[in-house]
Amino acid sequence: MNSLRIIIGLILLLSTTAMKAQEVRLITIHQLEERIASGKDTTYIVNFWATWCAPCVAELPGFEKLRLAYEGKPLKILLISLDFKSKLEPAVKPFVRKTGLKNEVLLLNESNQQEYIDRISKDWSGAIPATLFANGGKKVRKFYEKELTFEELNTIYQSFK
Amino acid sequence: MKSLMTLCFVLTGLFLKAQPVAGYQVGDIAKDFSLKNVDGKTVSLSDFKTAKGFIVIFTCNTCPVANAYEQRIIELNTKYSKLDYPVIAVNPNDPGVQPGDSFEKMQERATEKGYAFPYLLDPDHLVTKRFGATKTPHVFILQKTSAGNRVSYIGAIDNDTEGTNTGRTNYVEEAVNALATGQKPATSTTKAVGCAIKWKKS
Numbered sequence: 001m002n003s004l005r006i007i008i009g010l011i012l013l014l015s016t017t018a019m020k021a022q023e024v025r026l027i028t029i030h031q032l033e034e035r036i037a038s039g040k041d042t043t044y045i046v047n048f049w050a051t052w053c054a055p056c057v058a059e060l061p062g063f064e065k066l067r068l069a070y071e072g073k074p075l076k077i078l079l080i081s082l083d084f085k086s087k088l089e090p091a092v093k094p095f096v097r098k099t100g101l102k103n104e105v106l107l108l109n110e111s112n113q114q115e116y117i118d119r120i121s122k123d124w125s126g127a128i129p130a131t132l133f134a135n136g137g138k139k140v141r142k143f144y145e146k147e148l149t150f151e152e153l154n155t156i157y158q159s160f161k
Numbered sequence: 162m163k164s165l166m167t168l169c170f171v172l173t174g175l176f177l178k179a180q181p182v183a184g185y186q187v188g189d190i191a192k193d194f195s196l197k198n199v200d201g202k203t204v205s206l207s208d209f210k211t212a213k214g215f216i217v218i219f220t221c222n223t224c225p226v227a228n229a230y231e232q233r234i235i236e237l238n239t240k241y242s243k244l245d246y247p248v249i250a251v252n253p254n255d256p257g258v259q260p261g262d263s264f265e266k267m268q269e270r271a272t273e274k275g276y277a278f279p280y281l282l283d284p285d286h287l288v289t290k291r292f293g294a295t296k297t298p299h300v301f302i303l304q305k306t307s308a309g310n311r312v313s314y315i316g317a318i319d320n321d322t323e324g325t326n327t328g329r330t331n332y333v334e335e336a337v338n339a340l341a342t343g344q345k346p347a348t349s350t351t352k353a354v355g356c357a358i359k360w361k362k363s
Binding site: 055082112117124145 | 351352
């Protein structure tokens with residue numbers, strides 16, 4: 001009887017965890033580069049966005065669609081928010097809960113824009129939306145400072161295979 | 162097959178080609194322009210006979226980063242128009258794509274906030290593209306020389322978008338202070354996160 005209770009309790013706990021929105025963790029550029037490098041044959045699509053950026057928010061569904069289209073494939077999509085750190089609780093987490101984003105959402109843990117913009121790409125003026133495609137194993141990187149549709153994302157991802 | 166693939170790649174490349182970002186580099190001479198101001202009159206750089214230079218800022222009504230900087234832009238003009246480096250604000254966004262940046266909305270904003278500087282419309286992005294602005298806010302400081310208006314600084318207003326760091330570096334102030342005393346700005350290009358320009362859909 002006791003063990004049954006524990007099992008039911010566990011099931012309840014797991015189901016609420018599964019329904020809960022994802023945690024939004026912080027990431028530095030160094031941590032991002034380490035993930036890309038250790039990802040071997042995984043292609044990383046790293047989108048830089050913010051809750052206050054309307055065109056960024058508008059293109060997020062394309063990234064969700066891409067994730068579904070390549071489930072089980074060596075593709076990892078990271079949605080890195082450039083919102084202020086002070087906006088993590090009041091803006092970013094509620095946004096993620098509301099939209100139910102399934103791609104991993106992170107918040108950039110960097111304060112020096114002068115430095116980190118160039119580290120992502122010399123071609124980046126700082127405008128968002130912007131998206132980096134990187135494959136550590138193949139040592140290939142492409143950077144786009146523009147909005148990308150699902151079709152465009154798909155075409156660029158295909159070119160990395 | 163191979164040539165077909167090559168063709169695909171070339172087409173993809175063309176298709177994905179970003180907006181031209183050539184524009185001015187520090188040291189270039191900026192061409193004058195004539196754009197319509199919120200008061201309906203046309204403004205050119207040559208109208209400012211006594212100016213020693215200009216703080217040209219691509220900004221708009223709708224970008225939250227531009228909004229965060231609005232008061233600082235107003236203060237820059239207050240401080241530096243006295244030193245003959247007035248602010249010239251240009252809205253680079255297409256109102257078809259971003260209705261909040263229409264000419265009427267610009268007029269409302271300028272009146273409401275009491276802009277004491279021109280707030281200009283750039284309908285076909287001609288000036289925006291010539292400068293190579295990519296986002297709002299995006300600053301180009303010009304210095305009047307015998308050869309023309311020389312681009313002396315390109316980039317951000319400061320390194321504190323959120324406006325919470327009292328120890329911030331005021332890039333634009335430092336650059337204009339240097340120019341006003343006959344020196345070259347120590348930092349002539351910076352980068353900052355901003356809103357991509359809303360280009361007209363072709």
